[in-house]
Amino acid sequence: MTARFDAIVIGAGPAGAEAAIAAARHGRRVAVLDEQPAAGGQVWRAPVGGFAGKGDADHRAGDDLRERLAASPATTQFGRRVWSVVGPGLGRDTGFRVDALGPDGNESLEAPALVVATGAHERVTPFPGWTLPGVIGLAAATVLLKSHGAAPGARVVVAGCGPLLAVVAAGLVAAGVEIAAIVDRAARRDWAMRLPALLGRPSLALRGAMLAGRARLAGAPFFAAHGVRRAEGEEAVRRVVIGPVDAQGAPIAGQERAFDCDALVVGHGLTTACEVTRLMRAEHRYDRLRGGWMPVVDQAFRTTVEGLYAVGDGAGVRGQIMASLAGRRAGLAIAAGQGADVAQECARIDRALVRAAPFSDAMASLMAQRPAEVAAIAAGTVVCRCEDVTRGEIDAAITDGARDIDQLKHFTRCGMGPCQGRSCSDAAEELMAAALNVSRETVGRWTGRPPLRPVALGEMIGAFDYADIPIPTPAPL
Amino acid sequence: MSAARDLVVVGGGLHGCATALFAARGGLSVTLVERGALCREASGVNAGTLTMQMTRVALIPYALRAHAMWASARDWLGHDVGVVVCDGLSLAFTEREEELLAFRAGKRREAGAPIELIGAAAAQTVEPGLGEGVRLAGHCKVDGYANAYLTGLAFRRALVEAGVELREHAEAIGIEREAGGYVVKTRAAPARGRRLVIAGGVWIEPMLAWLGVALPIKVLVNQLAVTERQRPVMRTVIGIASGLLSLKQYPHGTTVIGGGWQGVGDRARGGLALRPERLIGNIRLACHAIPALKQARLARAWAGLEAETADALPAVGPIPGHPDAYVCGSVHSGYTSGLYIARLLADRILGREPELPLFPIDRLLAQPQRAA
Amino acid sequence: MTARLLARDARLVEVTIDGVAQLLPDGVMLATALAAAGALRLRASPRSGAPRGAFCYMGACQECAIFVDGALVQACRTPVAAGMAIELRGAP
Numbered sequence: 040m041t042a043r044f045d046a047i048v049i050g051a052g053p054a055g056a057e058a059a060i061a062a063a064r065h066g067r068r069v070a071v072l073d074e075q076p077a078a079g080g081q082v083w084r085a086p087v088g089g090f091a092g093k094g095d096a097d098h099r100a101g102d103d104l105r106e107r108l109a110a111s112p113a114t115t116q117f118g119r120r121v122w123s124v125v126g127p128g129l130g131r132d133t134g135f136r137v138d139a140l141g142p143d144g145n146e147s148l149e150a151p152a153l154v155v156a157t158g159a160h161e162r163v164t165p166f167p168g169w170t171l172p173g174v175i176g177l178a179a180a181t182v183l184l185k186s187h188g189a190a191p192g193a194r195v196v197v198a199g200c201g202p203l204l205a206v207v208a209a210g211l212v213a214a215g216v217e218i219a220a221i222v223d224r225a226a227r228r229d230w231a232m233r234l235p236a237l238l239g240r241p242s243l244a245l246r247g248a249m250l251a252g253r254a255r256l257a258g259a260p261f262f263a264a265h266g267v268r269r270a271e272g273e274e275a276v277r278r279v280v281i282g283p284v285d286a287q288g289a290p291i292a293g294q295e296r297a298f299d300c301d302a303l304v305v306g307h308g309l310t311t312a313c314e315v316t317r318l319m320r321a322e323h324r325y326d327r328l329r330g331g332w333m334p335v336v337d338q339a340f341r342t343t344v345e346g347l348y349a350v351g352d353g354a355g356v357r358g359q360i361m362a363s364l365a366g367r368r369a370g371l372a373i374a375a376g377q378g379a380d381v382a383q384e385c386a387r388i389d390r391a392l393v394r395a396a397p398f399s400d401a402m403a404s405l406m407a408q409r410p411a412e413v414a415a416i417a418a419g420t421v422v423c424r425c426e427d428v429t430r431g432e433i434d435a436a437i438t439d440g441a442r443d444i445d446q447l448k449h450f451t452r453c454g455m456g457p458c459q460g461r462s463c464s465d466a467a468e469e470l471m472a473a474a475l476n477v478s479r480e481t482v483g484r485w486t487g488r489p490p491l492r493p494v495a496l497g498e499m500i501g502a503f504d505y506a507d508i509p510i511p512t513p514a515p516l
Numbered sequence: 517m518s519a520a521r522d523l524v525v526v527g528g529g530l531h532g533c534a535t536a537l538f539a540a541r542g543g544l545s546v547t548l549v550e551r552g553a554l555c556r557e558a559s560g561v562n563a564g565t566l567t568m569q570m571t572r573v574a575l576i577p578y579a580l581r582a583h584a585m586w587a588s589a590r591d592w593l594g595h596d597v598g599v600v601v602c603d604g605l606s607l608a609f610t611e612r613e614e615e616l617l618a619f620r621a622g623k624r625r626e627a628g629a630p631i632e633l634i635g636a637a638a639a640q641t642v643e644p645g646l647g648e649g650v651r652l653a654g655h656c657k658v659d660g661y662a663n664a665y666l667t668g669l670a671f672r673r674a675l676v677e678a679g680v681e682l683r684e685h686a687e688a689i690g691i692e693r694e695a696g697g698y699v700v701k702t703r704a705a706p707a708r709g710r711r712l713v714i715a716g717g718v719w720i721e722p723m724l725a726w727l728g729v730a731l732p733i734k735v736l737v738n739q740l741a742v743t744e745r746q747r748p749v750m751r752t753v754i755g756i757a758s759g760l761l762s763l764k765q766y767p768h769g770t771t772v773i774g775g776g777w778q779g780v781g782d783r784a785r786g787g788l789a790l791r792p793e794r795l796i797g798n799i800r801l802a803c804h805a806i807p808a809l810k811q812a813r814l815a816r817a818w819a820g821l822e823a824e825t826a827d828a829l830p831a832v833g834p835i836p837g838h839p840d841a842y843v844c845g846s847v848h849s850g851y852t853s854g855l856y857i858a859r860l861l862a863d864r865i866l867g868r869e870p871e872l873p874l875f876p877i878d879r880l881l882a883q884p885q886r887a888a
Numbered sequence: 889m890t891a892r893l894l895a896r897d898a899r900l901v902e903v904t905i906d907g908v909a910q911l912l913p914d915g916v917m918l919a920t921a922l923a924a925a926g927a928l929r930l931r932a933s934p935r936s937g938a939p940r941g942a943f944c945y946m947g948a949c950q951e952c953a954i955f956v957d958g959a960l961v962q963a964c965r966t967p968v969a970a971g972m973a974i975e976l977r978g979a980p
Contacts, residue, residue, distance in 0.1 A: 074947055074965065081946060088916035088967060089898035122814070129789035130780040138792045145796070160948050172928035172941025179945035182964075187920040187945075188894040214894060274939050275928045301890055312948070320788065424943070424951065427935035440672055442685060446553045449560060449665040456934075457744045457815055457950040462943075489790055490814050493744060493950060495959055497810030500800045505609055505649065508800050509793075513758035514776060514848075515828045516573055516620055744953075744960070745934055768934070813953075813960050 044070045044114070046152040046373050047137050049121055049315060052080020053359050054351025054366035055156030056108045061370025063113040065379040069370075070148055071108070072119040072139055074492070078105050080158055080351075081178060082359045090188025093213075097185060118142060122490035122499070126153065126319045127345050134346060140494055144501040152346045152373050155316055156366060159309035159330060159352035160461050163199075164288075164412045165420050165430070168270030169305070177203040177306030184210040191216075192302030196279040198222035198267045199306040200288075201406035207304055208259065218259040219298040222281045224288050224307070224412075225405055226264040233401040266412070268295060270303050279303050288412030308406030309356045310465050316353070317487030319344050325479045328400065328407050330356030331465055332484055338389065339372035340365050348372070356406070357399040364392050413469040422470070423463040425456020433467060437474045443483045444468055457493050460485050520697050521545040521681070523865065524709025526688045526723060528552075530559035530854045531844045532715035533671040537593075538862030540678040547707045548680055549700050551687040555668035557786070558717050561820035562851045563740055563774035564664035565762045566599070568629035568656050569606040569621070569755050572848045574829060576627035577872060579849070582856035583658055594677065595670035597662045600767065603642050604659025604753040606631075607805055608652040617757035621654040631656045645750040647807040659753045661764045661772075664851065683707060688716075691726040698841060711865060712841040715858075718783050718823040720831065720845045727838055731831060731880055733846060736822040737781040738774065739790050739798060743812035745769030750806050761801045771809060773802045779819035787819030824848065825880050832857055833864075833876035843877060891923035901970035906977055912968045919945065919952045919963035922974075930954050930963060930976055 051073035059071040077085035083101030086092035123138040135153040161176040194217045266284040283293035316334040321342040333355040334342045348369040351362035371381040418431035436450035454460035525536045528550030540546045571579040608617040639653035690701040697710040721733040754763040761775040777794045781787040823846040830847040860870040898913035912921045919942040929939040942952035952963040955975040
């Protein structure tokens with residue numbers, strides 16, 4: 040049983056939802072799939088589990104998006120795990136087939152157009168103790184605060200870089216959490232340098248959070264140009280040691296400070312979640328500023344694969360404003376392909392994208408991966424969390440002759456675990472490129488493969504009769 | 517001008533690596549030319565099964581000897597390929613499969629494979645993880661598996677120790693005869709050898725064409741899947757009568773599911789994509805055999821290429837019309853048998869009489885080769 | 889210690905954790921409810937056996953994959969429900 044649409048959108052964050060709304064407004068039959076129980080993506084995660092939400096600007100913006108999507112004729116399917124996508128040249132002549140697990144088991148959808156709006160993963164550059172329970176990402180903390188309605192601890196160290204640092208710290212204070220320390224990789228001048236761009240076109244929500252944060256965080260110990268040296272504890276984090284870092288994020292000599300805490304919230308920016316476009320064998324390029332690997336797209340966010348669009352942070356980390364615009368632009372392009380007159384609206388969006396770019400780039404530059412920070416990872420530190428592979432083992436594999444990332448995987452199991460390299464690939468690729476003194480392009484990426492998320496075999500296969508399994512013809516004897 | 521070596525091997529899969537290793541250990545100077553890294557195509561991404569119950573009857577004598585080599589790889593290779601020797605079961609769930617199994621097991625038994633037909637209760641004793649509905653099982657104590665992705669690392673170390681000159685990431689773009697041997701062109705320096713072995717997997721067809729030899733090779737695209745780590749749910753290698761299932765759980769807890777269900781890919785682009793409905797079919801078969809697999813999560817699925825000749829028997833032997841040039845490939849279930857077959861070829865190159873016959877390609881040539 | 893739930897309207901329901909009865913708030917994401925109940929350690933890492941807990945809360949990292957009613961689920965995207973049998977003895 041296969042449901043057919045004009046377009047399928049994977050991901051109901053700002054980018055995906057806007058794409059669906061725009062295409063559906065022009066009469067296209069659109070299906071939107073998301074893993075979460077409601078639209079909003081990570082930035083505007085809906086409150087769940089009896090939590091009323093904070094009623095702040097983010098919450099209101101998310102509710103507005105959810106209301107507009109609900110009012111649109113687009114078909115929404117939440118709680119869906121997309122595990123397989125096949126497209127043109129990959130067993131089909133044209134169009135796409137998406138397989139997703141939902142409450143009724145596996146469902147297949149087909150459409151001539153596919154919009155990938157899968158957002159970003161958080162980057163955490165490994166340090167000793169980062170695998171301890173109680174150490175979570177900055178984005179994880181925003182999920183707890185905004186959606187799950189929880190504070191990660193009673194006394195928390197907040198560390199890393201970029202705007203999320205301030206947003207999370209402010210959110211924690213508002214939730215009554217004691218901030219043991221705020222540890223910013225950036226020096227104060229790094230923020231000052233970007234101030235014109237940040238104030239030029241900030242998101243209102245972010246500016247609000249930062250202003251509120253400034254007031255509330257006045258009393259919290261703040262360490263600019265510092266990073267986490269290590270997290271300590273037996274069964275969970277109990278203490279965090281920080282120290283000064285240089286402009287590239289590398290540790291430098293200077294006073295180390297220790298803070299007792301029951302949680303460490305840490306993040307070093309975002310990486311693109313471009314698993315679907317990689318699976319479709321679209322052309323990708325590496326852009327360190329905007330989150331690493333991303334599909335090559337044109338002005339309408341078309342990838343190099345016929346009918347495949349990529350919008351939002353998964354196509355380059357540019358933040359919510361540009362994600363929303365890109366989504367609408369792609370949705371309109373799909374509508375235009377089937378006769379709608381959208382030229383004026385597209386031109387307006389294109390101008391808005393140009394205006395939003397400086398703010399987006401300023402944010403992105405604070406969050407980009409710092410090679411020196413990766414180079415400083417200690418030999419004994421776990422890089423691949425799933426398979427417990429350390430920096431030292433990665434270096435040993437390179438000494439043993441590994442020259443690209445797939446070979447590293449075979450030599451060490453790095454990236455072979457259930458997260459399929461989502462947590463470690465950015466650091467592992469960087470370590471390899473640095474050790475071999477070659478580009479990230481030369482090191483390459485792990486081949487995109489299904490499933491896009493781990494899925495239980497029992498759920499995948501559903502109920503069946505043995506006689507109905509289409510067993511192929513036996514091989515010759 | 518690079519000096520000619522005694523032997524240049526084109527293709528760093530299992531066949532090429534093993535031939536190079538045995539030739540080097542036999543005293544030849546050897547260069548191995550590989551487009552990418554060693555054992556990263558079929559030899560590194562196959563299911564690693566070392567079974568008699570999926571092996572072609574004609575290859576059983578070879579597979580039995582290869583199995584013994586795999587089982588002792590740590591000793592003679594010097595490095596670990598994660599080989600586990602265990603019981604194997606080939607299952608029949610329907611009357612038709614029962615007939616197929618009885619017939620096929622009989623033929624393999626005649627060829628030397630120690631396969632016994634056993635009933636459901638006995639099969640359950642061999643493999644407590646089995647589900648219901650088994651009517652008959654082929655039981656073979658000569659079975660097991662290797663960890664295919666370790667093949668490249670293990671052979672790389674052994675080849676370096678044996679003094680083989682490795683040229684990885686050097687794609688061969690042409691082969692020519694020259695006085696006293698062959699020259700293999702790459703985008704960098706050419707490799708020269710007094711003798712030549714073409715062991716390029718599915719690519720032996722275009723490679724032989726460089727020498728004017730037309731050997732059609734069909735490209736199979738085998739789908740494979742691996743689960744996350746899971747508590748032990750099985751302890752044998754499981755297949756079915758038709759051969760379209762291979763299943764084993766590795767000591768670290770992951771289970772590899774294969775059986776040759778066809779995905780999407782080609783010689784130019786490799787294993788590109790999986791057909792979801794076939795992946796589901798393959799996994800249904802696996803869960804029917806071992807129901808506890810339903811609790812596992814699928815971690816990754818992929819597609820790898822396999823080469824097949826017109827008669828599905830190997831292409832291993834001299835290249836007609838080209839003295840001191842050989843081809844080695846297209847061994848069905850080649851990961852199981854290829855190790856031994858490569859040793860036979862190395863023996864031949866070293867001037868020793870091979871213990872068992874090779875598989876000369878004259879029978880497969882589509883047209884008479886041109887004089888080179 | 890430790891994580892704390894913010895004000896909400898959620899009744900407590902009974903679940904078992906490794907066979908021991910425990911009350912958790914209905915509908916709250918399991919990883920969060922467990923953290924608030926003091927269970928930060930969800931499993932052991934495969935090679936070194938080191939303690940691990942929820943990390944990304946976005947469904948990507950798989951650190952919070954635990955057995956609930958015999959099936960491996962991600963605790964960060966599974967709501968608490970009455971009667972759940974939760975295993976924290978560690979993934980294999």
